[in-house]
Amino acid sequence: EVQLLESGGGLVQPGGSLRLSCAASGFTFSSHAMSWVRQAPGKGLEWVSGSSGSGTTTYYADSVKGRFTISRDNSKNTVYLQMNSLRAEDTAVYYCAKGRFYYDSAGSDYWGQGTLVTVAS
Amino acid sequence: QSVLTQPPSASGTPGQRVTISCSGSTSNIGSNTVNWYQQLAGTAPKLLMYGNNQRPSGVPDRFSGSKSGTSASLAISGLQSEDEADYYCGTWDDSLSAYAFGTGTKVTVL
Numbered sequence: 001e002v003q004l005l006e007s008g009g010g011l012v013q014p015g016g017s018l019r020l021s022c023a024a025s026g027f028t029f030s031s032h033a034m035s036w037v038r039q040a041p042g043k044g045l046e047w048v049s050g051s052s053g054s055g056t057t058t059y060y061a062d063s064v065k066g067r068f069t070i071s072r073d074n075s076k077n078t079v080y081l082q083m084n085s086l087r088a089e090d091t092a093v094y095y096c097a098k099g100r101f102y103y104d105s106a107g108s109d110y111w112g113q114g115t116l117v118t119v120a121s
Numbered sequence: 122q123s124v125l126t127q128p129p130s131a132s133g134t135p136g137q138r139v140t141i142s143c144s145g146s147t148s149n150i151g152s153n154t155v156n157w158y159q160q161l162a163g164t165a166p167k168l169l170m171y172g173n174n175q176r177p178s179g180v181p182d183r184f185s186g187s188k189s190g191t192s193a194s195l196a197i198s199g200l201q202s203e204d205e206a207d208y209y210c211g212t213w214d215d216s217l218s219a220y221a222f223g224t225g226t227k228v229t230v231l
Binding site for chain 2 (some may be wrong): 035037044045046047050051059061062084095101104105106107108109111112113114
């Protein structure tokens with residue numbers, strides 16, 4: 001059974017940093033892309049970032065490019081999202097999602113339950 | 122703003138057929154396959170359809186998907202109360218080098 005467990009969310013001041021983690025199990029982690037998707041309160045889904053199975057290919061939404069970094073440790077079956085220079089508009093539930101294939105272009109087939117990030121002073 | 126446009130809402134009575142559209146362009150829907158996601162209130166999204174018209178195991182066959190040119194559609198036939206949810210289309214955008222979600226459609230069962 002595929003399981004994705006996010007952690008690391010919380011309250012942070014504008015301009016601050018936060019690192020999210022997502023521990024995965026139930027599938028061959030290094031064979032699948034992993035991505036982060038967020039959902040602001042009452043809003044729709046927004047893809048944030050994706051990583052290929054090896055982690056050598058990464059993609060970012062324009063809204064976070066230069067501020068967020070996705071990485072993964074395949075020895076720990078964990079994907080991370082380092083978030084710097086946080087803004088109020090980054091406030092959202094952040095979901096970790098498993099890619100259908102090695103690259104992220106085919107979308108995700110399993111999602112974690114999400115972790116809430118609140119950026120406020 | 123999303124590059125994929127969906128109607129904000131759709132509704133029907135139990136047993137009716139409801140269709141949700143997803144409009145894009147040549148760089149996204151026109152070039153890649155489309156997925157559909159269902160999000161029940163207060164829960165994480167769930168993959169409902171992949172590869173334009175393929176249902177994951179466990180998804181009832183009253184859900185069907187199609188794609189034509191730069192648009193895609195999700196149809197729910199025999200609408201049931203448990204289908205009340207938000208639905209999102211999604212696909213890769215070659216110009217953005219990013220995955221894109223549609224604006225979302227809230228389906229209400231009257």
